[in-house]
Amino acid sequence: MNSTLAHGMRLLVALVLSLSFVSANARSLPDFTELVEEHAPVVVNISTISTSKSPQSQMFQGDMEQIPDFLRHFFGAPAPYQDREKRQERQSMGSGFVVTDDGYILTNNHVIEGADEIYVRFNDRRELKAELIGSDKRSDLAVLKVEADGLPTAKLGKSKDLKVGEWVFAIGSPFGFDYSVTAGIVSAKGRSLPNENYVPFIQTDVAINPGNSGGPLFNMDGEVVGINSQIYTRSGGFMGMSFAIPMDVAMEVVDQLRGQGYVSRGWLGVLIQEVSKELAESFGLDKPHGALVAQVVPGSPAQEAGIQVGDIIVKYEDEKINLSSQLPHFVGRTKVGEDAELTVIRNGDRKTVKVEIGELPNSSDVPVKPAKATVPEANRLGVMVKELDDAVLKDAGLEGGVQVVKVQAGPASNAGIRQGDIIAKINNESFESLEDFED
Template identity: 60%
Template sequence: MKWLMTLVLLLMATQAWSKLPDFTELVQESSPAVVNISTTQKASNRYHQFDLPQGVPDIFRHFFGVPPQAPRGNPAPRSQQERSSLGSGFIVSEDGYVLTNNHVIDGADQIFVRLNDRRELEAKLIGSDPSSDLALLKVDADNLPTVEIGDSENLKVGEWVVAIGSPFGFDYSVTAGIVSAKGRSLPNENYVPFIQTDVAINPGNSGGPLFNLDGEVVGINSQIYTRSGGFMGLSFAIPMNVAMEVVDQLKETGTVTRGWLGVAIQEVDKELAESFGLDKAAGALVSQVVENGPADAAGVKYGDIITEFNGKKVTLSSDLPHLVGRVRPGTKAKLRIIRHGKAKTLNVEIGALPNGGDVIASNSNMPQQSKSNRLGIEVVELTQEQRKKWDATGVMVKSVKQGPGANAGLINGDVITMIYGEIIRDMSDFNRIAEQLPAGRSVPMRIVRRGAPMFIPLRINQ
């Protein structure tokens, strides 16, 4: 009887094993189009340090190639040395266009592409886009093997994917896993809805392709989540649909322009949703509208909640930059918004994303006049100078006592510009609105804090 049970278990295990995918054919057909990328660079006059871009948390690391360790003793100044950086890439056209990550070639004096047949060719940088971390190279060769470009929109969570690259310089290493999530937003990465996978990715895999089981490239391996510098189960790839839009622009002009709506937005949490009378927390809450920007011209107002852009739902506020950034400037688009609890559609002409934007400054120079109210806060009117400097109306919080204001998170220096859909122009507006606020429910309050506009929920219990 035992032998029969053992046989059944073996048959079940064999059957389960037979359902696992076989990657051999995929790897054999796709590997010739994957390349190794190395660079030489005359570095700055200092010893080497492994630096992350300013503002990026250490836990999110790009995979810069690991440079040789400095010799013992007193190493020569960096200006007298050259540094090699290793990464990956793949050929997207027979005439020699190669796609990789921007951080793989950033600052390089020379770029070399090593092919599967061991040829090494010097590459020309056609253009790069730091915002999406993509770079397009060109080598002087013909009839090169190419990858097949897939549709990343069709990827499904749980689907098998395969990466080919050069982790730690080990060429043509193959790893496999599944799609863990789609549309991930990472710190300081506003325009890429990353594909999250559990494929083993390490330094040197940067710029390499992510394949689906049909052998199509659906992503470009770009970042990892790590505490140690190595793979920990979370990898992030740039969707191929986003990458090819960048490639088209780099081929045409060598640069990339992105769509711009001209709004500052914030997440809609449960309490804010309740304060705006929404059934669920979803959408992008407009906290600021840039004067004379595309949204301003279309009639968007702060306090509007954007729920759709060109027919695509905006569930999280981070969804909106992904959608707008991919639209070419000058394109007509439709915004679905909720204003005062009612849905409305606005037509907007998308602008070009500027290099910088205006910042609302804060100022601690407060006038003497003050007033207390049922919110448990003391406020002062803005001076003419402050109104002109900030291009805003409202009242400034001078002190916060125990009460609804403190519970809402107000702090000294906050400028209150709107409560419950009504604009605050001066002290009389504030006092009148504060006295009329309903008790027992949350209402939205717009404030400007250290130059950043935002909405917070305010609740008066009695």
């Protein structure tokens, strides 16, 4: 009997300990209830009306036929029985948040782009017409203004203080369902996305869907640290990777939009590429890092400062450059006319170059013109190339080089050389003609 009692007591103690462990774990998980209740009033729902031949919303780039009928009105999509060709007005929906008590609101540019009328609906069900103060396509930000006073305002935080693994949550209107709350953690910082060179995105696993765009990303202090902007998806819906514009970057854009109605960014005037393991070895680097200058734009600040093709920029002011994608972030946030100190590696030597940062033009694309020279057979590299004419060399800021017209199996293909690339140096040595290249 004593043995049975002792065994029972051991089981009871083990059960109590197990329940205590579960309870402790439950208490350690974040509680969002008070945070959401306090900060939800700063979040708004945004809808737009614009004239168009096509009535379908551009906010959701998926198959509209796959959206259930009861959700269609949230996307501005017509019901099946309506005449799509004759419908001229469409609505798109997104989110935003109030940044000043007199009615300034921040959202994404793509939420209001092309809109003729913009309406903002608040937590208390009020709906006001908004004026577009300014927008910036490069950062996907827009500032709106409604005529109101005493509005609840968001508490703005410092996105630079975010740490990977930190809890964050979002409030928005996914698929038109107002004030939906989702939570997760910061997955990464400083992410670069295709065609988004000037925003170092915050990556999270917070569930974001169409309609969340422009809404706030909060930290556990109730501060807005980011603006939900994009998702990575193969289905059109959330797949575990969301991207938010850092609040530090956003407020720099907002200040310019409120002050002058447009955004000016710093410009260096170089085309860059990643430093691979093979390139690092050829330049004598101990590991791949920095941004390799592949082209210097004629007349640019970089050319005036003496930056050359083949330079590897490893430091911008006090910021080390590990990935080439970091350089545009640093340059873009530098005020026009300010001096910046660059550390470059040139021919194995470390140099310091001072550059007066210019203003990023509307389009800095360098035109590529066809060359006139004949194309010889493929060489030992496995590439067929053509000589560049004077106009192309001038546009590219080069003294010599060749353009790749075909890549065959071989060393060049293995190294990542592609059709259309311009080869300006071999073993870090410049050459002027096709004959020099073959030699």
